[in-house]
Amino acid sequence: MHATTTSRASKVSEPAAVRWLLISVALAFLALFLLLPLAAVFAQAFDKGWEAYLAALHEPDTLSAIWLTLLTATACVPVNLFFGIVAAWAIAKFSFPGKSLLITLIDLPFSVSPVVSGLIYVLIFGLQGWLGPWLQAHGIRIIFAVPGIVLATIFVTFPFVARELIPLMESQGRDEEEAALTLGASGLQTFFRVTFPNIKWGVLYGVILCNARAMGEFGAVSVVSGHVRGSTNTIPLQVEILYNEYSYAAAFAVASLLALLALVTLAIKTLAEWKIQQGLSINENER
Numbered sequence: 001m002h003a004t005t006t007s008r009a010s011k012v013s014e015p016a017a018v019r020w021l022l023i024s025v026a027l028a029f030l031a032l033f034l035l036l037p038l039a040a041v042f043a044q045a046f047d048k049g050w051e052a053y054l055a056a057l058h059e060p061d062t063l064s065a066i067w068l069t070l071l072t073a074t075a076c077v078p079v080n081l082f083f084g085i086v087a088a089w090a091i092a093k094f095s096f097p098g099k100s101l102l103i104t105l106i107d108l109p110f111s112v113s114p115v116v117s118g119l120i121y122v123l124i125f126g127l128q129g130w131l132g133p134w135l136q137a138h139g140i141r142i143i144f145a146v147p148g149i150v151l152a153t154i155f156v157t158f159p160f161v162a163r164e165l166i167p168l169m170e171s172q173g174r175d176e177e178e179a180a181l182t183l184g185a186s187g188l189q190t191f192f193r194v195t196f197p198n199i200k201w202g203v204l205y206g207v208i209l210c211n212a213r214a215m216g217e218f219g220a221v222s223v224v225s226g227h228v229r230g231s232t233n234t235i236p237l238q239v240e241i242l243y244n245e246y247s248y249a250a251a252f253a254v255a256s257l258l259a260l261l262a263l264v265t266l267a268i269k270t271l272a273e274w275k276i277q278q279g280l281s282i283n284e285n286e287r
Contacts, residue, residue: 041259044252056250057257064230065238066257068146072221072234073214075150076157080210084161085203089195091162092169093177106163109156118152118223125151144226149234152220157213161206168202169195205272212265216258 014022046053056062087106091099109117123129125142135142142148176198180190196203218236225232233241235258242251 038259041252041255044248045256047252048249052249053253053256056247056253059250061230061233061241062238062250062254065233065235065254068149068232069215069234071146072150072153073211076153076214077207077211079154080158080161081203081207083158084165084206084210087162088165088169089191091166092172093174103166106159109159114152114156114217114219115223117155118220121148121152121155121220121224143224144228144232146232148224149221149232152224153214153217156217156220157210160210160213161203164202164206164209165199168199172198201272201275205269208265208268208272212261215261 057066087102090096091103122143124131125135125148126132127136127143129143132143142151176194177190180194181187185193215234216236217234218240221234222237222240225234225237227233227237227241229241235254239251239255239258242248242254
């Protein structure tokens with residue numbers, strides 16, 4: 001038996017030279033297209049020293065962009081978290097008419113350009129749009145204002161939590177929930193005491209991705225924001241404006257905030273993936 005396993009392993013294993021070549025190519029690719037641009041961002045950000053870096057971040061327009069980005073993410077993440085959990089619960093635990101359609105609609109933002117999604121909101125809520133005259137008559141402003149930015153960002157980010165939880169909840173099955181319900185637990189008790197402990201790292205993973213996309217979204221926000229300085233510019237839009245005005249040090253200083261967010265997101269994402277894999281392994285062993 002041991003000899004058979006060894007012979008099979010030797011057949012599927014590549015020569016050491018091939019393995020090192022593939023690893024070297026992968027590392028060179030990462031260094032060229034990931035690490036080098038990231039290092040360039042921080043090098044340009046601190047090119048004129050700490051004082052210039054901090055001064056760029058304390059500009060009123062930049063502070064407004066940071067605040068609006070945080071506000072948008074704070075509004076979008078809870079909405080997408082609630083939708084993602086509800087949608088994943090329904091898809092993974094129940095069978096119902098239109099289930100395939102719901103899955104398709106969840107994936108829709110992945111196949112639609114963010115610019116197109118922003119344009120759709122303009123066509124619906126803009127002054128010349130379907131609801132524009134009614135909104136204007138009632139003093140409600142959505143496009144070129146914060147509500148439009150939040151709506152567009154919700155659209156482009158809402159699949160992230162659901163798409164992380166659906167396969168995770170499907171792999172766990174329904175046995176534990178059915179046992180809890182049989183023992184007299186209510187729906188909420190079943191969720192918080194049985195389901196949620198098994199999906200908490202998947203929830204965290206989805207929230208991290210959703211938050212990162214919300215803070216870094218450019219296309220949809222660019223269409224609906226109107227680029228009003230100090231009012232409707234988020235961090236990515238502020239970077240574009242500073243760069244177009246040849247304020248390179250300030251542009252890279254603001255861009256470094258998004259780069260730091262990416263690094264933190266990557267670290268937490270790696271931890272969440274590790275925890276999810278551990279949970280899946282435990283479930284497989286118990287079966």
